Amino acid sequence: MSTNESAETIQEQVVALLPRLRRFARNLVRTPHDADDMVQIAVERALLHLDQWHRDARLDSWLFKILRNAWIDEVRSRGRRAKLFMPEEAGENVGEASMEREIDRLSVEAALARLPHDQRLAVSLVLVEGLAYKDAADVLEVPIGTLTSRLARGRESLAAMLRPPQGDRS
Amino acid sequence: MSVSDESLMAYADGEADAATRAIIETAMRDDPEIHRRIEEHRALRETMQGAFSAVLDESVPQRLIDAARGPDAARTGNVVDLARARRAAAAVDVPGLAWLQIMGEDQLERRTDRRRGPRRGFIQSAVGRPFAGTGCDHRLELSRQNGGLLPDVLIDRCSCKFRTRMS
Numbered sequence: 351m352s353t354n355e356s357a358e359t360i361q362e363q364v365v366a367l368l369p370r371l372r373r374f375a376r377n378l379v380r381t382p383h384d385a386d387d388m389v390q391i392a393v394e395r396a397l398l399h400l401d402q403w404h405r406d407a408r409l410d411s412w413l414f415k416i417l418r419n420a421w422i423d424e425v426r427s428r429g430r431r432a433k434l435f436m437p438e439e440a441g442e443n444v445g446e447a448s449m450e451r452e453i454d455r456l457s458v459e460a461a462l463a464r465l466p467h468d469q470r471l472a473v474s475l476v477l478v479e480g481l482a483y484k485d486a487a488d489v490l491e492v493p494i495g496t497l498t499s500r501l502a503r504g505r506e507s508l509a510a511m512l513r514p515p516q517g518d519r520s
Numbered sequence: 521m522s523v524s525d526e527s528l529m530a531y532a533d534g535e536a537d538a539a540t541r542a543i544i545e546t547a548m549r550d551d552p553e554i555h556r557r558i559e560e561h562r563a564l565r566e567t568m569q570g571a572f573s574a575v576l577d578e579s580v581p582q583r584l585i586d587a588a589r590g591p592d593a594a595r596t597g598n599v600v601d602l603a604r605a606r607r608a609a610a611a612v613d614v615p616g617l618a619w620l621q622i623m624g625e626d627q628l629e630r631r632t633d634r635r636r637g638p639r640r641g642f643i644q645s646a647v648g649r650p651f652a653g654t655g656c657d658h659r660l661e662l663s664r665q666n667g668g669l670l671p672d673v674l675i676d677r678c679s680c681k682f683r684t685r686m687s
Binding site for chain 2: 357361362364365368369370372373376377386389390393394397454455458459462473476477478480482483498499501502505506508509512
């Protein structure tokens with residue numbers, strides 16, 4: 351970081367990325383407040399280590415990586431996984447959204463939450479965040495072959511969980 | 521022709537190389553099943569994006585914006601400098617500051633270490649919002665009548681582990 355001005359520019363880019371960081375966190379942690387806590391932890395870490403970000407690297411990928419690491423740390427250190435995925439909390443904010451859409455959304459969230467961590471991360475980064483395989487592999491610090499394998503298995507499991515029962519298929 | 525599901529997935533995601541694309545497009549003409557499987561991959565992608573798209577339209581909490589703009593930005597808001605607050609506590613007996621002192625350095629350090637963040641960042645968090653992850657609803661707020669120096673403690677809804685320490 352050469353000047354305060356450039357640091358401020360990056361901070362504003364981080365602000366602009368907050369909606370996507372929140373969405374990614376919501377893929378990992380279903381309660382919105384806990385998900386926002388993860389984002390805050392990640393952002394604070396990122397600002398502490400801005401000197402480690404290379405300007406030729408994508409800022410969003412770097413932030414996703416920090417968020418992913420923060421989530422793994424949290425799950426490992428606090429053993430809170432069960433608490434963070436309490437399904438009864440998922441439907442608190444139904445609001446005025448149509449019930450059918452809400453049920454669909456909750457079904458997808460529940461199915462995603464049932465995937466193993468590595469598959470959930472691959473699915474979230476590629477299918478939800480729209481990252482290229484190369485960038486998603488970079489975030490997860492794995493070869494592209496590993497990423498595509500996790501993605502394929504995650505997709506297969508999701509498709510099976512979200513497929514309507516045989517009797518309901520039209 | 522047999523095409524692997526990973527190749528079809530890559531094709532649906534726009535990640536297949538030119539050679540694989542040519543093979544799949546040729547195979548698709550002869551086998552409608554391949555087309556169906558590609559459409560399934562695309563549909564799942566749309567489903568996943570749709571399920572979480574509403575998050576992008578939500579208002580971003582101010583605490584996250586403050587965190588992204590760093591300590592300098594937050595310092596211009598409701599932030600207590602601990603050393604300054606302690607100097608004030610030495611001169612004035614204030615319940616909120618007393619609690620901060622009871623809570624002590626060890627709590628602050630432990631919290632800071634867990635998040636690997638700066639102590640200042642934690643103190644800002646403690647002042648500006650409920651404690652993350654503790655379920656605690658109490659918070660410190662600056663007493664504007666005292667020039668933003670002396671915090672009050674709101675404990676009416678507090679049920680966390682700190683309550684006994686405060687009462």
